[in-house]
Amino acid sequence: LALCIKAKLEAVESGISHFEDEFLANFVMPNGQTFGECVVPQIDRIYKNGSVPNQLLIGAPAEINTIEVKE
Template structure:
């Protein structure tokens, strides 16, 4: 199993959030919001006339990953909190990386903004992203149908 990105980061969560704010503002965001609940976190910004939302589950502090040791023993409350905070810091670093990478890819012309942020775009009048809205439909479609072979997409044939 590979190590998680920023698994050992010491960067505080607030600094990662501030970094995202600075990054999106530098790329033209006109609005920025950061929201948190006990188990959810979100970054919401407006850019190029689009509302963009990154909503992510955050680690549950009561999860055994934090409350138990690798051998199954109970961790102290302070050790559990330390492990949970580390996991949260890691998630925020990963989210900052994803947003930076997407904006950099747009800036250098690898992708276009509307395509790169489509799944995270909130349509006017809606409270969910396009990605959230179609996720279940996609799952059902994939259960019912087989994928088309890749070769025909390249103009070739699927015959061997």
């Protein structure tokens, strides 16, 4: 665990990555869930439904404000 965190911090320090990119999924939201726990189910719905919300709506139904994905 320590090596993983150190590698992420070194990537940020050297400019290879940004802090948010390395740790965003682990940010704790006001409801006590991590950002990853809040967003991953929405990503699953996006792939199943084939539509993408036009704004981030944490906790909102996936059907609200969606656009069709065209390949």
